Amino acid sequence: MTTDKQSHWKEYRAAICATLIMVAAGNAIGWTSPTLPRLQEEDSPILITSSQSSWINSIMILSSTASALPAAYLADRFGRKSSMLLAAIPYIIGWIMIIFASTVNELYIARILPGLGYGVIYTIAPMYLGEISSDSVRGALAILITVMNKLGILLQYCIGPYVSMKALAGFNLSIPVLFFLTFVWLPESPYFYVTKDNIPPAMKALKRLRTTDNTSDEMKKIKTTVAEDMRNRGKFTDLVTDPSNRKALGITLVLFGTQQFCGSAAVISYAQQIFEQAGGKIKASEASIILGCVQLCAAASTVFLVDRVGRRPLLIISSLGVCVMNAVIGSYFFYKDYLKADMQSVGLLPVFGIVLYIVLYTIGLSTVPMAVTSEVFPTNVKSHATSVLQIFVGFTTFTVTKMYQVIADKFGNYVVFWIFAVCSFFGLVYIYFQLPETKGRSFSAIQHRLRHNRSVERDAEQQEQSF
Template identity: 55%
Template sequence: MTICRRWREYVAALSATLITAAAGTTVGWTSPILPKLLADDSPIPTSKDQSSWIASFMILCSAVSPIPASYLADRIGTKKTLLLAAIPYIIGWILVMLANNIPMIYAARLIQGLGYGIAYTAAPMYLGEIASNEVRGAMATLITVMSKFGILSQYCIGPYVSMLGLASFNIAIPILFVVTFSAMPESPYYYIKSGDTNRAEMSLKHLRGRDYMNEELESMSHLVNENMKEKGRWKDLFTVGGNRKGLIILFGIYFTQQFCGSTAIISYAQQIFGAAEGGLRAEEACILFGTVQLLTSAISSQLVDRLGRKPLLIVSSCGVGLANIVIGAYFFMKFESSDLVVALKFIPIVVIPIFIFSYTIGLATVPFAITSEIFPTNIKSKATCVIQIFVALMTFAVTKLYQVIADNLGNYVAFWCFGLLSVGGVIFIIILLPETKGQSFAAIQEKLYSNETVVYEKGEDHSGSVRIL
């Protein structure tokens, strides 16, 4: 019923998150393509070290674009900023289609990283600002749902087509995004910040599907005006207690998200399944893996506003921690040539889907909901920028170091490290994360700034504004 009532918001959100589907293709692309590049009959002879750079260059470069993306979101709006993210993806896939050497692939991945950084900086902001309080969490998780769709497409198509054929499919997604998202409205918050209340009202009417929006528009205007009384500065992220607390919370959550090993498993899925020798062909196992990801992310989108952010993250972190430890034990027995391995070949096929279910139900989806709602309007773009840079650096570290650790110490060491760090994430979430389910931006900000002097004004619709004195 909620989706039926809010279908206009969901259409805008689905259109916006097509760009994260494009991001998903760049992450999942390495799983079927790296084995082709490493094969004896490779179209472009590639070493293992080069393959790890192919996997990680895109993420490394994604740390460059959040700062300009943050600036552009404030100046031209989140809609136009998201549209710009399609350009690096299109250029990158054209380079892949033309590639006949490793430097061209490196260049393609670096350019696509720019689009990745823009998309994951602007998309949470856009979704958080167009959504009603009741569905804000569910809509923010669409970022992950669409990303998993992009990843699954690579697992399903990649093993059976050439590198050129897969790139030809992938380039269609950012093009489709530009065509559909161009017809969507800009965030009403951006128009209010720009002083254009008429266009803000038109945007709200488009999103909500009704004419009488005065109460919500007034509430938005009041919140934005209060937040914008003081221009958000970069140093305010670290000197204002509420902002600093928000950053610490998100740094901890995203650190757990990355160091549970998720990106390494996604990027090297086909190689990991091949090494596991679990009974299914690596290509088939990857399709199972990607399907579990997509279905679980869709389930999570419906649970995040019902069960809450904190319970999902705790369950998720516990699940991935346990799965990592079990997978590590399996690879250790395989490394030691234990006779038990023959009888336990089912473990990777059973436990890795459990890992991905656990990961996707919370860690893969919920952080985007929290990112979209935890900061005031005057500092949100800068906070999202800093977080995306942090995530990019953590993701690069995991993606690059996994191959190094696996080659030199063994897969099991990497998985056991991921397991221990996941357990640490559970403790962090229990202690520091506040629940934000169903709360207005103002109520969330009041909770974060509880140790500071706060003026909180509440409207009849239970929305309001917060101002730090």
Template identity: 55%
Template sequence: MSISRKWREYVAALSATLITAAAGTTVGWTSPTLPILLAENSPIHTTADQSSWIVSIMILCSAASPIPAAYLADRIGTKKTLLLAAIPYIIGWILVMLAGNVPTIYVSRLISGIGYGIAYTTAPMYLGEIASDEVRGSMATLITVMSKFGILSQYCIGPYVSMMGLASFNIAIPILFVVTFSAMPESPYYFIKSGRNAEAEMSLKKLRGKDYIIEELDSMTTLVNENMKEKSRWKDLIRVGGNKKGLLILLGIYFTQQFCGSTAIISYAQQIFGAAEGGFGAKESCILLGAVQLLTSAISCQLVDRLGRKPLLLVSSCGVGLANIIIGAYFFMKHENSEYLVALRFIPIIVIPIFIFSYTIGLATVPFAITSEIFPTHIKSKATCVIQIFVALMTFAVTKLFQVVADNLGEYVAFWGFGLLSVAGVIFILILLPETKGQSFAAIQEKLYSPSEKVVFEKSEDHLGAVRINI
């Protein structure tokens, strides 16, 4: 299905994912800012330990957002919940503009973390519910494309402007999001769940245009009604075998996503390139890194619905594992003052972008597509909530511990650890992940429930299908 026929869906998706571009700015902001804060002539005197907290505390605070975000998404809709995410970002950047000490920066990062958690809990839900089956995967990857755009903006602008100038640029993104997304339709699934079928039809017409067919709305209604017959209970994430399997698969994928070292490399990019002494300047290397991220995420957006989720994740995990091992070997030789180091100074400038390419082509993008499609309607918000809390805690652990391990044991230990966990992720994905490319929600859910659970799937005639779970 061509993008030209789906332009309404893509406009809504691009507008929605401006909030993840704002999230990307909060992640990438530390790369050009920490060298300023750690310099001798720093405007705000900052220690190495404080710098690691500046990086990690935002992610830690984001763990508090998914439960309220999931609740609000069910009560007021995914659109309004996403709009609320802009408020913490705006407040956070105002505090950065006013900051005269480290505690103020801490507070700004804490508040921004609330918006981060809301955005990444709600955006996959919104995109998964407005998208047609044919483009659901590629639309979900826009979350990462826009996030990488936000990160690249920090690498390109941050080293050359003041903290005030960078914060002024960053605050414009959530404001632009509010202006554009306010005009976008709410998810038709939310209206159906609320019993507002006329508004659901209007929403679907806005999203589909000439492709609108009443049968799709009927199928959505049947699917939601059947799913909603099951009570949404937290314990069902573990008690129901299909839910438990889906949750386990996603937690394993997201664990690999974080413990391949991606967030650490992105957040500490300028410091890593500076320590590597790899030929290019650290600032220029970061811009190259950000460009690779953005271009690769755009490529992945096109491949996820063509090649499938599983192949991209396997290629991605293998690539980051190999890159981590090579980068670790380079830092080990640097630590040992190897005589071969001079001849190998090109390694960081080549291998770190290869790492980012490998990471972005699969691990950075595909998990969002799977998250948006793997759970039944009645349990989706709770599952997404658990996943985002898990991701926040894992990301916090990586960003906080990377600096500690690098300072006390050496960068090579951190990268070799990332490499080992990446290889474990390859094995996990190969064994447990089913392919979901181009399949309806009902067909995907059917794969997860074993016959022994006596799951009965009642599919509708439309491609969306409907599912009834009898346990």
């Protein structure tokens, strides 16, 4: 099968439609940046305190942990596509509630509901994209998850400061509706059909995803891979009892741990507030828009970089970069808030520092862990692994977003950013010494590599080339 990029347009079409729900997820994350400062103003329609603000921000991601495990069951029982369509419903209900909300408790509930959808899509979307894509574009398609998420965040930065909370919620309501209306026509994962021994619909789905009708060789490889993976039905315990699964789980836990504890969730959710506290020369709302634009462009560029440069180099550059920028931003707040130094001469430093932080974060830590997740786990435990990872990400993101406000209020912003710098450094060390490269490798070759069986890996690659 040809590896010409243009031959994969059907895969990109399916991936774009599938990841429209990620725009809805980005909307839910970015909504807090322009909305929370407004809700704390005296003329707010629902006046909130700083503590309530941190709960409104963090409770959505905390609720995502409740839906990750059910999502794994839904994906294996009813399919990846049907489960992702189901995830649109909590988003729709949540935004309708925000439109009509009049109390803080109603806002809490309205934030919990999208969190349930968030847990489902971040458990299942990596599976779906990994299973519909060819080896040569699998990394790029997986990164669309993050690209579309960043698009949703940017939309909130651009629209939120200039419209009412109800109007913003109305706009956000349209995104999951659009996702449902477009994705419902797309095919199910061929891998899912093969796991159910439904070969004719699997072949039909594969032909709809490829620009060639000659898919028999690829279907043969899919059946071989699924047969090997499903020989023993996957259980949650297989994630720790099987050596290759255990290594894959350890790698992905560290990647997502570094992704969260480098401070990304706090910077994105509190962007406008951070810019206001930094006292730069650019309006906070305008700085947030710049941040969102840069973030989206960086994520989009990673689509082209990940299958050329590789996963490992991008993660090393990203971890080192965010470590340095966290230290720089922390130092700025230390001089400004603790030493009370005059920072007018470097008034643009926090804007440039945070923008550069976002660029470095997005080209690696933000995007690549999702691609790695879609590659390193076999089919029989992939849903279990992604659900465990989503629970882990939910709790770590909640911890970062909730404790950021607490620590910043008590000790100062500089302490928070220095903590983020230390966490980034430890992640960098692990990635440098432990992370294998998965660029361009098939699922079977990656599994053999995780088992450290190089001769078997070469045999598997030779066998693939013979197809």
